[in-house]
Amino acid sequence: MTETAVATTSGGSTGGGAPRVSTFPRLLRDLAATRPEDVAMQEKMYGIWQPLTWAGYAARVRDTAHGLAALGVRRGEIVAVLGDNRPEWVIAELAAQSVGAAVVGIYPTSIGDELRHILTTAAARVVVVEDQEQVDKLLRLREDEAARVLADGEDPLLVEHVVFYDPHGLESYDDPWLLDFTDLEVRGREWGRQRPGWYDAQVDAGTPDDIAVICTTSGTTSKPKLGELSHANLLAMGEHLTDVDPIGPKDRYVSFLPFAWIGEQMLAVACGLTRGMTLSFPEDSATQRSDLREIGPDVMFSPPRIWESMLSEVQVRIDEAGWLKRAVFGWGYDVGDKVANLRVRGKRPGPGLAMAHALADQVATRPVRDQLGLARIKRCYTGGAPLGPDVFRFFHAIGVNLKQIYGQTEICGIAVVHRDDDVAFNTVGTPIAGTDLRISDDGEILLRSASVFKGYHRNPAATAETVDAEGWLMTGDAGYLDERGHLVVIDRQKDVLTAPDGTRYSSAFIENKLKFSPYVEEAVVFAPDAAGQDVPSAGGMTALITLDPATVGSWAEHERLSYTTYTDLAAKPEVYDLVAEEITRANEDLPESIRVSRFVLLHKQLDPDDDEITRTRKVRRNVIADRYGDIIAALQRGEDHVDISSRVTYQDGTSIERELTLRIFDLTTYSIPEGRGRRPVWSGRR
Template sequence: MQEKQYGIWQPITWAGYAERVKDTAHGLAALGIERGEIVAVLGDNRPEWLIAELAAQSMGCAVVGIYPTSIGEELRHILTTARARVVVAEDQEQVDKLLRLLDEEDPADSEPLLIERIVYYDPHGLEQYDDAVLLEFTDLEAMGRERASEQPTWFEEQIASGSAEDIAVICTTSGTTSKPKLGELSHSNLLTMGQNLTQIDPIRTKDRYVSFLPFAWIGEQMLAVACGLSNGVTISFPEDSATQRSDLREIGPDIMFSPPRIWESMLSEVQVRIDEAGWLKRKVFGWGYDVGDKVAAMRVTGKKPGPALALSHKLADAVATRPVRDQLGLARIRRCYTGGAPLGPDVFRFYHAIGVNLKQIYGQTEICGIAVVHRDDDVPFNTVGTPIPGTEMRITDDGEILLRSASVFRGYHRQPEETAKTVDADGWLHTGDAGYLDDNGHLVVIDRAKDVLTAADGTRYSSAFIENKLKFSPYVEEAVVFAPSDSPDDAGGMTALIILDPATVGSWAEHERLSYTTYTDLAAKPEVYDLIAEETTRANEDLPETIRVTRFVLLHKQLDPDDDEITRTRKVRRNVIADRYAQIISALQRGADDVTIHSRVTYQDGTSIERELTLDIFDLTTYTIPQGRGRRPVWSGRR
């Protein structure tokens, strides 16, 4: 591993890594942790996160990762369900959250917290804290070294006592409809998944991986930990969130795995930077992109370009697309993956056109994150690929996707009834997702089965599919689409709440010399409504007429995981949105011209005020794109 501190990469050898794991395991034992317990880890990715994880696993314990942005009841739910006595926390921010929880009274409907020790690994700001529950990570390791000198054979005995079927990690589910469940994954589950994936996509010992997504997410456990450990990958930890992009470019990873929001934000960044470039650079990139797009369209179906196109592609790559890959930190990428939510086909097409071998995976926490993946040179953009070796898949009569493999989880922690609903007696994992196989045997995922709808003409569709079309616009950060209601007052047609991307819309506003103060002010501008109306109309052109968006509103705020509107992995909680913005949704469906709401605004100093806001509703049925206005290219925000 290596971690960047004060601008310098600090390496940790495998031998040094092993020694620190041993010391930490002894330290945990000195705190009274015993085989079978669960240790919680809360914080951003640092070497100490993985050292704590492997130390716990070495002594027959499991680790539950908690997203560093988790607060309040979400944090309490995970800690009480896991019955964690020791929490390894990153810094002052995380320590403060835990101490606040300990000071609060346990709710009547909740189990008591059992936390006895909080071990922190970044001491900045904690020098004056004297709470007896706190312990610095270096002191834990020192305790471990002292104990190791007294019990020199204990660590090896603990490893020898372990079993492949022991719980290795507990990962939380996405929790889009309720409190997250805690899925138990064994060592065997994770290693089998890693072995099966590397049969398709070999991982080399010298490969580099940049770890910046939370270890609480199954995706990072899957690639950085399971695949990384079993193949000897070097893992690099960026200095902080502000330097992630530059650190990514400096390392130039060989493999990468990120959810759609990362790929979408990188595309938005490209669009903004190209729009700010001079006309010559724009022309050159436009030509290079078109050549790359032609080659990519052939390559993803296993075909090879002819000599003339191959030569043009080499030139286009040198002068246009490789510099963009380099700016994104993807110059050395052999293959990269997206998963956790669907990624729009248009975004896929962009990355393949610039020479990035991006592939979709499909899976869930309950099957170690991966069961289906694209193969190299066989990447239909509207599918998620075919099952990895060792994985069986079938589609039920009502369209639900079922999966079975040695990577199916042990069950939900302390929830046997929920486990029985999810895995049947024959070992099939009921994913709850609806899908079908195309003519080539590729899996096409529609949406969560309960969210699949039927249009008036019988067309089965997914709100997520329409939302992805809208989100392909660089100006749209998030969209939530609603079908017509059963009310006789409903005006008919699909409606949408649209959340702006403040960076790209802000850049557009600056280019248009449009002044604004806050996000709320920007979202209320008529010019911005016109911009989004054109983008939505373009998206509608690619949709069947029965499921086109007819009305939309620009929401006055961004969706926030702290408000339970989206999960920590940026999945929309539809039930929360439907309840919280019921007044706006009702006005949209009635065909009203506007809607007046009351919104509470909290400032950085903790004070808050309630404001009355009137949100305009834009009716697309009376809108036409101005004559002569061309369609904007995929790589640009400009028309």
């Protein structure tokens, strides 16, 4: 950190009162005592919502805690949980914390080395998993471990017990390593019956400074680090966030994002227990959207990819509607956009505009909110990655109070947020209470609060590089404060570039402009020679583009364009023309020095299993630059095509190598056909 800060601001250390001094298990015990028959959580099973009261929740946590103790889990250890969101995930978390252990969440899509890295770093002896898929991963990992020769300094796999909470497909498994979650509860009930008072003594022995949760960092440049978050860290965050945006016991929240992500721990667990909010769990991923509509949550937090996919869904539905519905929605959207622009600046619409907006809301925008499951929403948040201003604006125009937050795993997910009457589409807002913010001399964002983590698990060197002696968290992000005191995040400090004309820019900003198109799923932008290629450059920004298969597929169907696979669709000249027009439109809003001049449609989607993006869909730029170096070099040389080899692996495990020729599209010689109007924000049609 440099000696002097460019700017300093604070949300105030006392504005929201002192953070609650407690632990998650104590909060649960209090809720079970004061609201025993109220619904704490509900899960949809076989089409019916199954409620669990606070008293029932506390009883299951008690039994599971006894069961973990019977398996040998002790204070200071770490229990791993791997699977999709179910009540058992949170029950296992609270149970481990009750006996003084911490929990490390693992994304359900994690495999191989990533899975082993987390389990060995955490030295987890007990892993709670969801289903047969996760059990099979661990059985395979155990087999690989038996044949493994450990390198110097490499940690062994220490897993002794795997507890599963969805038994489907596991009926014939008789491995003593495995244990059904319900059997764990039964065993715990018997173990606890012989030790009256033991559980309450363990809960009372817990302190706010105990590690509650270990969350993995995004790992965009290396293996994820394990950030230790205490009860005090998380509860301070919950208190300060709810001071800005109150949450009540009657508010509903649908939990469908992985608990391994700090965002879900932040809102569903910390804020949920602080305010006694009801959690609802969808039946499965296929029913998430319909279950969301059925519950109609009051509060929601999702990363940008969820909001982008919702916008794409609206665009597809509107495009499939008749001309009258399209016209009505277009009028309603324009009215909503005018009102939103006033409201985010704390102003009110005049009587005429207010009347028009009331009508527009009834006939145009409210039905869309209802289809998205956002009809009852009071406020919702986006974070984890930048959301394009155009997407942000769309949701405000249809009446959704969407707000940007800024934070990291290392500060419990949030330090800065928009206020209801002070939203700017290109900023992330102002600090929450108890948070100090500084901008260093070199433009790095520095944060300090009671929510700054305890450190990286078993990695003191990385901790010392991240938090200084005065408690300032060095985020690694570049940013500045605008004239309203809002924080503007540019990008990761190492990724901020300077154009030949001196313009400072962020690749992420350009990529978000491109991803606003409903047809673009991911975009990775490179400056001339940015991939480190020792080749002559044709100049200009270049881009690797992956298609959104749903929206492009819908467009192709409307255009009567036949195709077989994603690779076939991405190679169609008509699709190249479609994307060329979208990028040209995006270029109009960019300074000339950073406009995209050439692009290629990648033959495959970016996949976290291939390490190309993280589990939270952040692009691993170094992996992309290395894996697709030949394509990037051809783009930067100004060639019109590039020949590549691609390995395709089928579900049965077989794979083949195939040769492909990818077309490179030069936008410097392209112009949008004359007379073609600009595509509306809410539509995929020209």
